[in-house]
Amino acid sequence: EEIKIGVLLGFTGPIESTVAHMGPAAHLAIKEVSDSGLLLDGSTVVGVNGDTTCIDSAAATAAAERLITSDGVKGIVGGDCSGVTGAVLNNVALPNGVVMISPSATSPALSHRNNEDNGLFFRTAPSDARQGVVMAEILMEEGIDEVAVTYTNNDYGKGLADSFQAAFEEIGGAVTMTAAHEDGKADYSAEVGALASAGGQRLVVAGYVDQGGAGIVRAALDTGAFDTFHFPDGMMSDALVENFGSEINGSTGQHPSPTAELVERFKEVAAASGGDWEPTTPFTPESYDAAALILLAMQAAGTSDPNVYKDHIMDVANAPGEPIQAGELAKALEILADGGDVDYVGGTGVELIEPGEAAGLYRQVLIKDGENTTVQFR
């Protein structure tokens, strides 16, 4: 059997630069499984790309329609932006009964859809509601009780900013100002000017490192508006320290990942594959994990029928079972084939909680001497 997996991401459009790394990561997992020849009695797997454009629900729906009804994919890694993800889920995946695992749609708003999704929708990125709380705790423990917040103006940024503000204020912190920034715009002086005026001990940048977020940090540093920051997952990547190096010493951040070894390990796996993509780009390991989960669940279920294997996704993702690192998919397939149980860890230390989203184990990071160092895991 040749099994097809849809990779439905915004290859063109506003987040095309992030997706340029997420796509290959998903394909890497697919290739790994396919090459092993162990899936469902030697089935091969191919990944089929579909372009959501991130913004155009109709185009995304059309692409999903094509993937599912024409290519006959058995599962979808995607979508990326929460807007199109919701549209695809409702209009295509749900009616056709196909599993979707989104690596990047972190909006809390998607959570409630889980109640009416027939158990078809999962995500390897934790909901922002959880991250907001973690973030508030980290800052408080650092002794910081007054921050300014800027977020990328989409459901991810807004949701994260909202949940952070609520959590932070609850434990006694104060947010001097919350300013949105649009990704892909020409200039961020206005935002930085306003944020600087509002002041705060630290600037929380709930954006993307390869989008407006970087522009904001750059401008804030250069004008001396802020010199330490706090970075949630969208900002945390090697690109961050590459770009800013020791300029952001003393900044903090967190991203969903249990251990530093996982990050290192995923980098190695990526490097071994010979691709020229950047494994630390936000949501890239998540993409790998999403694809891996689908395939492992198939193996566990013994079928590629989404309506059957959807019930095995939680099983393979969580304990009990043999922990499976990134790059060990073949081993997992074998164990599953033998009727064993696995606990998929993958690139991000996947731990799925009801209703089907990542539990959110976070690695707390401190930027020291231009390196990002692990403080602890939460």
Next chain:
Amino acid sequence: MSNGSNPYRSDRGNKDRSITNPHGVGEIPLRDSGKTSRVEGENPFLIGEKMTGGYAKNAPDILHECTIAVNPGEIAVIVGPNGAGKSTAMKAVFGMLDLREGRVLLDGEDISALSPQDRVAKGMGFVPQTNNIFTSLTVEENLEMGAFIRRDDISDTMAQVYDLFPILKEKRNQAAGELSGGQRQQVAVGRSLMTRPKVLMLDEPTAGVSPIVMDELFDRIIEVARTGLPVLMVEQNARQALGIADRGFVLVQGRNGHTGTGKELLADPEVRASFLGG
């Protein structure tokens, strides 16, 4: 050139000037020139010979074996009813029309295949009926542009033009668009003289100008012609124009109706009745 048959020129309602800029869009087709050849025999200095053709490839012919010609020192005038093809004939001589038959000779050279642009280079000066000055440039810059193809010192010619039209000297640094109608016509003629043309073609230079300016212009044109420069012009003001013409062509429906000296035509009762308003 016809707007109807060239789809690229269809006039969509692009009134929105924040998007397009219709200011000063041209009509003269741009094309590559063909070869020229020398023609033996006695020919007038400039002649459009037996020209037949229309505005577009498969549009009906407007000109039918129409001939117009002019010699050095002469003024040739084309008259005729509206829509007779006077302007079309001028355009044909200037290469703005694809001729199906006939040829254009300049100084014994067949230039039928040349583009309008190269005809300018060959020394033909043309003053269109309208839009004949650069409104946003100063008077002096207008004259400079007239001499664009010349590489030599133009100050002498400029002085001559200023002599011819003293008012222009006064207004040399004013934008030409701020001048009155008659003054604009003077700029236009002056501009074409700056080229040092071998032949000057004028399309209705006096349309809409006041009598006093018209007299002035006619005077200047005569003066210019006296210097040996052949002048070919279209005029609706036929009686005055034929009065100064050495040659007159009456066009009727794209054909040569009557030809003769200005005086002969003025004297011809038929011409008087049907074209000169009695």
Next chain:
Amino acid sequence: MDILNALIVLANFVLVPAITYGSQLALGALGVTMIYGILRFSNFAHGDSMAMGTMVAILLTWLFQSMGISAGPLPTALLALPFAIAATIVFLLVTDRLVYRFYRRQKAKPIIFVMASLGVMFVYNGLVRFVLGPDDHRFTDGERFIISVRDFKALTGMSEGLAIRTTQGLTVITAVIVVAALFWFLGRTRTGKSMRAYSDNEDLALLSGINPERVVMYTWMIVAGLITIAGVLYGLDKSFKPFTYFQLLLPIFASAIVGGLGSPLGAIAGGFIIAFSEVTITYAWKRVLTYALPDDLAPSGLVQLLSTDYKFAVSFMILVIVLLFRPTGIFRGKSV
């Protein structure tokens, strides 16, 4: 009360960024205005042409960097700039040859050119991503600051600092030089005058012996220069990302229109108006006022007229208001 510090804050967060951004927009708008004035259409491909030019500069910068060539304290990209301009000229001329020239010969209506430029925009859009991918690229090197906040504070002993980046300084200086050169060229040289003549009246220009194709060629060459300079300066100052360059189209057009399409002076003014309106209207004046006012009057709120969410909307509002009072733009564009 501390007026000096208030001024420094204002300069640091409002004036310097807005002047830089304004210069970048002005350079872009100059290109738009040149094409509008001489080739008579609004070039929707402008943003992507900028990306194209910058892309070449980036590739060359990488090459130079790998060869170990550098410009000392200045960004290496400056060395690459002349070559990039040359390459962009070739690009634009080839595009003109393949696309626009045909319509010019057909005497097509300007709107057809506009639509064709839309097509060109799509194609460039794809091409840039084809070559360089959609990623963000930073290609600046050399000295980062002319003066940094820390240095400034150390130097002056003020409590507030002022930073001027090298790229900011470069942007403004280059913009001034380019604009001056352009004005000299258009107003004084024979070729410049012939371009103005062509812009005024195509037919008459042709009848005067001005070769339209040459005018068009010069226009594209100048435009290529302008966009490459604008694109590289912008990329140096912020970063290069194809999508952002596409998005730049909007503010650039707004600048050109506010200033009066077809008027080079207007393009410059327009660029600054848009930049300043984006930055100032949504600025939170708290910090400035805290310094500027006596202590007991110091504001407790942010003193922000509108949230930054609306900065783009605000600049458009300003645009509409300017047009209401000055329907042809500030410097009376070509529209009559």
Next chain:
Amino acid sequence: MSETMKNTLLFAAVAGLIILTGFMQSWNSALFIINMGLISAIMALGVNLQWGFAGLFNVGVMGFVALGGLAVVLVSMPPVGDAWAAGGAQVLIGLVLGGATIAGGVVIYQKMAPGRARTLAMIATLGVGFFVYRFVFDAGVEAIEAVNPAGTGYLGGLGLPVLLAWPVGGLLAAGAAWFIGKTALGLRSDYLAIATLGIAEIVIAVLKNEDWLSRGVKNVAGLPRPVPNEIDLQQDPGFVARAEGLGIDPVIASSLYVKLGYAFLFLVVLVIVLWLAQRALHSPWGRMMRAIRDNEIAAEAMGKDVTARHLQVFILGSAICGMAGAMMTTLDGQLTPSSYQPLRFTFLVWVMVIVGGSGNNLGSVLGGFLIWFLWVQVEPIGHWLMSVMTYSLAEDNALRLHLLESAAHMRLLTMGLILLLVLRFSPRGLIPEK
């Protein structure tokens, strides 16, 4: 070849493409293309009305489409009682105050004699009014947005049938168009373009940032549908039996059924709009509009009230775009403000109109279908093309990998090439204006 013949062939060709999709890919895909094609055709008709008939350059299509989308939320979502209780009244009062401030400013401007006193009075009124408005309004907004922000945090809608949202979307767009038209058209049509561009951006900014209204960037999902739910159908034994009777898999049957339902609704709207537009075009009204387009000054001198006609046509066209926007949001089932991007909703619609043939209603319909088809299909075509092109290269050839990787960007490239080709060989569009 006669004109009718040619047009029929063109339409047949596009139909053929879609049918081919049905065979080669799936009927679901084909039907979805038809549905979006119908909506696109309606949008293109709206733009064509403005551009083709009247020469008005509207580059704010996106804004009107988005307003249509907003209408769906406001009409069809159930009201959020808690939010209304928390701050509904306050927000409304705030809005009234805001409106009153502007009205006050205008009245002062009109009533008082020009001079410093007037300027001061106006600034004072606007200033004080603005702060009072912000004070009242902001508090209300905060209260509303605090109500379960992850789930609701907005006022909700009226809970009316979703079909009602379509005309309401048209009305909302018409209102905005009236406002723009009054400002921009009265002065000079020249700068309509920039005004529309600006208003579109403002509309989107409001949609993105006014969470109390439609949840801003957090999106409103789960909009009611005018057709049954696929899952419900799949669970309906009667339906399943019928589907199986026809020999179709019930899952596929259910999604086809739903899509056909949408297609029917959209088709009805398209036919009505097309009929009205055609009638208007081929009448003295159409002649008048053409005259105005050709020469405004002369038309004005011949007794035609150019500004009023422009306003009329601008409002009509925008209303149609608004309606199409509402239809599209209904089809999506959610309102996603960040999805409104000029490239997709303004430029692409323009491409439809131009490629189809501006000034010709049938052309717009054709353009809508064709361009939408391509917009969706150039992606797989691009991939296919790339793999054919690189077929001879080695598996791991760097160039091959790069090309395959970049295949996604074929989408824009192909759109551009098609636009350029059509312009080149059929500059007035596939079905030109007569």
Next chain:
Amino acid sequence: MITVDDVHKHFGGFHAVDGATLEIVEGSITGLIGPNGAGKTTLFNVIAGVLEPTSGRVTMSGEDITGLPPHTLFHKGLLRTFQIAHEFRSMTCRENLMMVPGDQSGERLWNTWFGRRRIAEEERALRAKADEVLEFLTIEHLADQRADEVSGGQKKLLELGRTMMVGAKIVFLDEVGAGVNRTLLNTIGDAIIRLNKERNYTFVVIEHDMDFIDKLCDPVICMAEGKVLAQGSLAEIKANEQVIEAYLGTGLKNKAKAGVEA
């Protein structure tokens, strides 16, 4: 019928019309002459509502019409032609005429959908009327030709034709004669006289052709530099020193003059 009271029109610092005061008598054919740039067309535009005067008042039959838009004035019976022909270029010559009459029921959107019968009838009548006018102007063969494909003079005829499509009270003609063949111009002159006599149209005619003015106009007003220079019968005007100096001139100085007289 029309009074113009101290009208000024400034373009920037330039005073195109600089305090013009004049009166147009009902039923007359008034000639308006003056050197190029005297402000004649500008004054026309002010009266016809195309331009708003900087100051001054225009009244029509006692009613203040200053600043009313052209389309309102059209419905009050004030028509004008343009010095530079303003044809509707993408429409046929016949359509150019048919679009003129106001109050066509087919111009209301509602009727285009639900009042087809009435429209069809009206159209038939309009068409007949348009053909009649075309025939009168000797361009009936151009009825179905696009208006931008006819010669310059023919466009001017079309321009005149439009004013004949409706019953007007006063018609402003801006250089109908420029570029029109003299023989045809005579015909046009006759038509103007006929319209004036039979339908009691009032005409105001700008023209540089003195023969034409001579044939039609009484009184004649001469403008210069934005002001009214002289007013009276043509004979009076022709004798006026100022007018001769500013406008008429003394004829050609050299050969040309001789040629004309020969």
